[in-house]
Amino acid sequence: MTIKEIASESGYGVGTVSRVINNNGSVSDKARARIMKVIEEHNYQPNENAKRLKIQSHYGIAVIVKGRSNALFESVIERMHQAVQTKGYQFIPYYIDQDDNEVEKAREILNERNPYGIIFLGSNLEFFNKDYNISIPSVIVTADASELNLKNVSSVSVDDLRAASFMTDYLLDLGHKNIGVIGGNPDLSRPSSMRLIGVNSSFIKHRMNFDVNKNYAYGRFSLRGGYMAARDLIKKFPDLTAIIAMSDLMAIGAIRALNELGKKCPEDISVTGFDGIEIADYTVPGLTTIRQDADRLALRSVEILINSIENGTEAVHEIVPYILKTGESTGKV
Amino acid sequence: MTIKEIASESGYGVGTVSRVINNNGSVSDKARARIMKVIEEHNYQPNENAKRLKIQSHYGIAVIVKGRSNALFESVIERMHQAVQTKGYQFIPYYIDQDDNEVEKAREILNERNPYGIIFLGSNLEFFNKDYNISIPSVIVTADASELNLKNVSSVSVDDLRAASFMTDYLLDLGHKNIGVIGGNPDLSRPSSMRLIGVNSSFIKHRMNFDVNKNYAYGRFSLRGGYMAARDLIKKFPDLTAIIAMSDLMAIGAIRALNELGKKCPEDISVTGFDGIEIADYTVPGLTTIRQDADRLALRSVEILINSIENGTEAVHEIVPYILKTGESTGKV
DNA sequence: CTGAAAGCGCTTACAG
DNA sequence: CTGAAAGCGCTTACAG
Numbered sequence: 084m085t086i087k088e089i090a091s092e093s094g095y096g097v098g099t100v101s102r103v104i105n106n107n108g109s110v111s112d113k114a115r116a117r118i119m120k121v122i123e124e125h126n127y128q129p130n131e132n133a134k135r136l137k138i139q140s141h142y143g144i145a146v147i148v149k150g151r152s153n154a155l156f157e158s159v160i161e162r163m164h165q166a167v168q169t170k171g172y173q174f175i176p177y178y179i180d181q182d183d184n185e186v187e188k189a190r191e192i193l194n195e196r197n198p199y200g201i202i203f204l205g206s207n208l209e210f211f212n213k214d215y216n217i218s219i220p221s222v223i224v225t226a227d228a229s230e231l232n233l234k235n236v237s238s239v240s241v242d243d244l245r246a247a248s249f250m251t252d253y254l255l256d257l258g259h260k261n262i263g264v265i266g267g268n269p270d271l272s273r274p275s276s277m278r279l280i281g282v283n284s285s286f287i288k289h290r291m292n293f294d295v296n297k298n299y300a301y302g303r304f305s306l307r308g309g310y311m312a313a314r315d316l317i318k319k320f321p322d323l324t325a326i327i328a329m330s331d332l333m334a335i336g337a338i339r340a341l342n343e344l345g346k347k348c349p350e351d352i353s354v355t356g357f358d359g360i361e362i363a364d365y366t367v368p369g370l371t372t373i374r375q376d377a378d379r380l381a382l383r384s385v386e387i388l389i390n391s392i393e394n395g396t397e398a399v400h401e402i403v404p405y406i407l408k409t410g411e412s413t414g415k416v
Numbered sequence: 417m418t419i420k421e422i423a424s425e426s427g428y429g430v431g432t433v434s435r436v437i438n439n440n441g442s443v444s445d446k447a448r449a450r451i452m453k454v455i456e457e458h459n460y461q462p463n464e465n466a467k468r469l470k471i472q473s474h475y476g477i478a479v480i481v482k483g484r485s486n487a488l489f490e491s492v493i494e495r496m497h498q499a500v501q502t503k504g505y506q507f508i509p510y511y512i513d514q515d516d517n518e519v520e521k522a523r524e525i526l527n528e529r530n531p532y533g534i535i536f537l538g539s540n541l542e543f544f545n546k547d548y549n550i551s552i553p554s555v556i557v558t559a560d561a562s563e564l565n566l567k568n569v570s571s572v573s574v575d576d577l578r579a580a581s582f583m584t585d586y587l588l589d590l591g592h593k594n595i596g597v598i599g600g601n602p603d604l605s606r607p608s609s610m611r612l613i614g615v616n617s618s619f620i621k622h623r624m625n626f627d628v629n630k631n632y633a634y635g636r637f638s639l640r641g642g643y644m645a646a647r648d649l650i651k652k653f654p655d656l657t658a659i660i661a662m663s664d665l666m667a668i669g670a671i672r673a674l675n676e677l678g679k680k681c682p683e684d685i686s687v688t689g690f691d692g693i694e695i696a697d698y699t700v701p702g703l704t705t706i707r708q709d710a711d712r713l714a715l716r717s718v719e720i721l722i723n724s725i726e727n728g729t730e731a732v733h734e735i736v737p738y739i740l741k742t743g744e745s746t747g748k749v
Numbered sequence: 750c751t752g753a754a755a756g757c758g759c760t761t762a763c764a765g
Numbered sequence: 766c767t768g769a770a771a772g773c774g775c776t777t778a779c780a781g
Contacts, residue, residue, distance in 0.1 A: 085774055096752040101776055108777085111750055126549060131528045133774035136465040136757050178511060195464045216459060306698045339698045365639045365672045366699060418758055429768040434760055441761085444766055466758035469773050 084127045093121040143173030145198040149205035150181040154360035162381035186210040220391035229400035237398040239384040246405040247281030258416035259325040265312035266329030309336025331356035331363045349414035368411035417460045426454040476506030478531040482538035483514040487693035495714035519543040533721045553724035562733040570731040572717040579738040580614030591749035592658040598645035599662030642669025664689035664696045682747035701744035
């Protein structure tokens with residue numbers, strides 16, 4: 084079914100049919116009724132590709148999400164969705180794998196949908212290099228992009244370094260001296276390296292020594308990753324009394340590993356998470372964690388993007404506050 | 417940048433440029449080199465909408481996923497992705513909200529991408545009614561669509577009724593007599609009503625009585641939903657010794673609720689889950705649950721769909737086996 | 750209010 | 766091997 088067939092069957096020209104479909108231009112009631120009837124009879128839907136080819140106008144705000152299984156992202160996305168629609172834009176989410184190239188995907192989307200702006204959720208910046216040539220406004224969420232120095236790329240992120248440092252202070256203040264850390268590979272994951280620096284700075288402040296070889300073990304940011312890393316860590320650092328995990332899922336995996344080794348959390352070993360996802364409130368024990376403010380991350384990134392779209396403002400790099408949420412997984416030593 | 421500009425700048429016609437881009441038809445090495453150079457200089461990418469408008473051919477297999485936060489779906493999707501690509505098709509995932517209309521979305525995708533086939537993940541069938549008029553092959557995963565009686569709509573699902581009945585048998589055999597159930601609203605959620613019937617049939621088999629008003633409480637399929645439903649249930653059924661939850665997340669929420677009421681799992685109350693998602697292995701205690709075979713769900717749905725696409729086979733409705741995975745959350749009474 | 754026509758950026762027989 | 770041209774299904778000034 085094409086617009087031409089609808090036109091001939093209804094006895095009007097394609098221009099009039101088009102005007103009816105898009106509800107613009109003036110059309111007589113009679114023509115509208117007749118044409119609508121034919122359209123409904125055939126369940127006609129205009130060809131989207133032809134329409135876009137012809138119109139060539141911007142459409143919506145695209146959100147590229149890296150990694151499917153991230154509970155923090157889920158709440159961020161939900162709130163973004165709302166905020167974007169409130170501002171009168173369509174919200175177009177795209178999910179790609181953890182390892183995919185988000186910049187390439189952005190180019191594809193640009194070509195296909197021509198959005199007003201792009202939000203990158205979960206980028207680790209490695210694909211934003213010198214030949215980044217996307218000129219529409221965009222914002223990277225959860226990573227600080229100020230070093231990129233791109234005129235049209237803003238960012239909204241949590242201060243990983245200070246959050247990790249704060250968490251370490253907290254454990255040290257509880258009397259823990261033997262603190263191990265599990266997280267991602269610091270050579271590949273920027274949040275991991277920043278958080279590691281944060282932990283280290285807290286140690287230095289307390290005149291203690293943090294030895295990456297002994298005090299740190301890494302794995303994937305997942306339940307299994309945390310489980311494995313905790314086992315590794317315990318092996319080389321058996322007298323630890325606290326573990327800082329760089330994500331809540333890792334923390335849950337670590338608690339499981341401890342349990343299998345006959346160690347209870349928090350009685351024997353305290354464990355802390357990072358992110359503040361929903362499940363952190365429901366496990367037994369509930370997690371002490373750094374709550375990333377999903378609301379604020381979502382809201383500010385949308386506001387910054389739309390401001391940039393509508394008023395052409397320059398890129399800004401915003402740091403969103405974190406909250407230490409004390410749960411039941413930590414105790415005095 | 418359009419193909420026309422590339423053509424004029426390279427000194428060739430648009431036809432030749434098109435042939436170079438798509439690597440079909442014969443082109444001289446000289447022309448190819450010259451044209452590629454211009455394309456790269458401008459970072460030219462052909463307009464996808466124009467291409468699709470012109471070609472009008474099928475492309476890929478679309479997967480419509482209802483609900484973002486479903487760990488079972490995540491593993492199913494991952495495996496589907498692999499299977500679809502192995503068979504030589506592109507995999508195009510679309511995520512929609514729990515409450516969105518997946519059939520409408522399918523029409524939109526049909527119009528926009530013209531896929532060879534569609535996979536529906538997490539549909540509850542309510543939008544598949546008499547004016548369902550999508551004629552390409554599709555398969556609904558996790559719900560039995562045999563009653564729909566649509567020639568081109570297959571389904572792959574777990575036998576919810578029997579799985580729930582089996583789980584109930586298991587608890588009764590452990591000596592539990594006071595068993596409560598938490599799940600979704602049976603009037604709205606087909607899996608909930610099927611599982612409830614399954615529980616009931618096990619009770620009948622054991623010459624016991626299941627009273628929906630007393631033994632059942634419902635909420636959303638989430639941590640919070642399980643937490644709240646468990647509290648409701650305990651209130652009206654304080655002497656229960658076991659809870660069957662209709663999802664793992666609900667089970668985790670329930671265990672948390674019990675804990676806050678001073679009841680330990682499994683010492684005081686046994687709790688079972690449903691789905692067999694990853695986290696069920698990592699909580700303390702690990703969950704006794706019905707493991708839905710994500711591998712098999714994914715593989716069979718892709719096989720059935722592609723068989724239907726390539727050989728025009730009729731719709732089939734397949735039931736995939738379940739496995740009772742015993743964990744640490746259940747014990748003898 | 751309405752229709753004929755141009756044109757969006759491609760691909761692909763067709764002719765040379 | 767290559768180019769000119771038709772045409773995919775739309776929208777939108779333009780003219781009436």
